[in-house]
Amino acid sequence: MARVPLETLLARVERIRPLPGVARRVVALVEDDAASVDKIQAEILKDQVITARLLKLCNSAYYGFPRKIGAVSEAVVLLGFNAVRSLVLSLGLKEIIQAPLEGYSMAAGELWRHSLACALIARRIAQISGYADAERAYTAGLLHDIGKVALDQFVRAEFGEIVGRAGSGEKAFSQAEQEILGFDHCQVGKMLLEHWRLPAALVEAVSLHHRPSEAVLDPRLAALTHAADGLTLMAGFGLGADGLAYKIDPAALEKLGLDTEKIETLLGTVPDLVGGGLRAYED
Amino acid sequence: MRIQLIEVGECAVTRQPDLVLETCLGSCVAVALYDSGAGTAGLLHVLLPRMRSVSMETKVTKFADPGVRILVEKMEEAGARRDRMSARLAGGASLLEAAGGFDLFQIGTRNAETAREMLGGLSIPVVSAETGGHVGRVLRFHVGTGRVTVRVIGQKERDL
Numbered sequence: 001m002a003r004v005p006l007e008t009l010l011a012r013v014e015r016i017r018p019l020p021g022v023a024r025r026v027v028a029l030v031e032d033d034a035a036s037v038d039k040i041q042a043e044i045l046k047d048q049v050i051t052a053r054l055l056k057l058c059n060s061a062y063y064g065f066p067r068k069i070g071a072v073s074e075a076v077v078l079l080g081f082n083a084v085r086s087l088v089l090s091l092g093l094k095e096i097i098q099a100p101l102e103g104y105s106m107a108a109g110e111l112w113r114h115s116l117a118c119a120l121i122a123r124r125i126a127q128i129s130g131y132a133d134a135e136r137a138y139t140a141g142l143l144h145d146i147g148k149v150a151l152d153q154f155v156r157a158e159f160g161e162i163v164g165r166a167g168s169g170e171k172a173f174s175q176a177e178q179e180i181l182g183f184d185h186c187q188v189g190k191m192l193l194e195h196w197r198l199p200a201a202l203v204e205a206v207s208l209h210h211r212p213s214e215a216v217l218d219p220r221l222a223a224l225t226h227a228a229d230g231l232t233l234m235a236g237f238g239l240g241a242d243g244l245a246y247k248i249d250p251a252a253l254e255k256l257g258l259d260t261e262k263i264e265t266l267l268g269t270v271p272d273l274v275g276g277g278l279r280a281y282e283d
Numbered sequence: 284m285r286i287q288l289i290e291v292g293e294c295a296v297t298r299q300p301d302l303v304l305e306t307c308l309g310s311c312v313a314v315a316l317y318d319s320g321a322g323t324a325g326l327l328h329v330l331l332p333r334m335r336s337v338s339m340e341t342k343v344t345k346f347a348d349p350g351v352r353i354l355v356e357k358m359e360e361a362g363a364r365r366d367r368m369s370a371r372l373a374g375g376a377s378l379l380e381a382a383g384g385f386d387l388f389q390i391g392t393r394n395a396e397t398a399r400e401m402l403g404g405l406s407i408p409v410v411s412a413e414t415g416g417h418v419g420r421v422l423r424f425h426v427g428t429g430r431v432t433v434r435v436i437g438q439k440e441r442d443l
């Protein structure tokens with residue numbers, strides 16, 4: 001038994017490469033009622049790399065705007081505050097989650113593929129099931145497995161034992177993490193997002209993405225994140241150790257009004273939705 | 284050895300002997316076709332069993348029907364012969380608890396069944412398969428030798 005002491009874990013969480021400043025500031029700004037196009041543009045323009053990538057993305061075939069977007073302010077007006085936050089957060093996250101996660105058997109870039117796929121699918125589920133804040137759904141999908149970045153080195157040390165419990169297909173990987181390390185990547189994701197001061201409903205959805213029925217703040221957001229994660233794995237994006245014995249909770253699908261036909265239709269859109277999204281974010 | 288990732292819904296046919304085709308499977312099913320005489324390899328990544336409506340579809344190879352037929356046609360165009368082709372299948376995991384109203388919702392199983400039916404209809408034998416269960420799999424197809432391997436996380440890569 002190699003339980004990870006809480007202090008060790010917290011120290012590790014604090015040492016995680018932080019989101020780029022621009023992403024943190026834009027997130028905070030959009031949550032703030034005093035946000036304006038000028039303020040958001042000013043924040044984004046402080047980071048030349050993000051500015052260039054944002055404009056490139058907005059002008060990609062994936063977004064398909066009929067005319068060229070030349071200024072950040074135009075992008076903010078056209079897409080809206082929340083969608084711009086999603087873009088900036090995605091660009092920032094892509095920077096910090098590229099490294100391979102050996103403990104989760106994920107090659108370099110695979111957590112990014114998994115996260116972006118889940119975000120795009122979560123947004124689509126929000127639209128289908130009438131969840132009002134589609135960008136919040138996107139954000140939950142994007143960040144749901146972020147705890148893996150911090151927990152990876154500990155999982156790696158106990159990989160054999162964890163997989164030994166999960167590998168047979170009877171027990172979810174996160175449950176095996178919990179039993180052996182005393183923490184799973186959901187709880188660690190919660191610590192990380194609290195450390196980044198993200199909204200409580202979002203933190204809850206991430207911390208309960210494997211147990212959505214326990215959510216109280218925003219049960220639909222948790223259900224949605226869980227369903228999106230499951231569909232992402234069904235489609236094979238970023239299959240790491242978390243893809244072992246993953247089971248989708250039917251109650252979550254019911255809560256979202258997703259039946260077999262809706263799910264099949266949704267899955268059918270995944271190659272274009274996610275394939276196109278991943279290509280748009282390629283450098 | 285060069286690895287080429289085959290994305291969900293894609294269909295690839297190649298004769299480049301140094302190439303390894305790789306694909307990641309949840310409930311999806313990979314159909315790996317090989318004609319050793321021509322050295323032609325084809326890989327299809329099936330997401331859903333059948334196309335429901337024709338009009339809107341951009342990528343019909345994501346469906347077992349008609350994807351398998353398209354794969355075989357592409358193989359033939361590349362010089363392979365149907366009577367020499369053999370198939371290997373992997374994937375088709377189930378990620379849904381058999382509970383509530385979702386008993387019938389077995390996309391993985393139906394993907395594998397439909398792929399088998401399609402292959403049967405074209406008289407192509409399935410020489411090996413590893414489908415079902417609750418685990419994701421990574422399949423690799425070595426074009427030069429026709430060798431196909433499957434790996435479940437935490438387990439050794441096995442020949443299929």
Ligand SMILES: [Fe+2]
Binds near residue numbers: 144185210
């Ligand atoms: Fe997870």
Ligand SMILES: [Fe+2]
Binds near residue numbers: 114144145229242
């Ligand atoms: Fe996940």
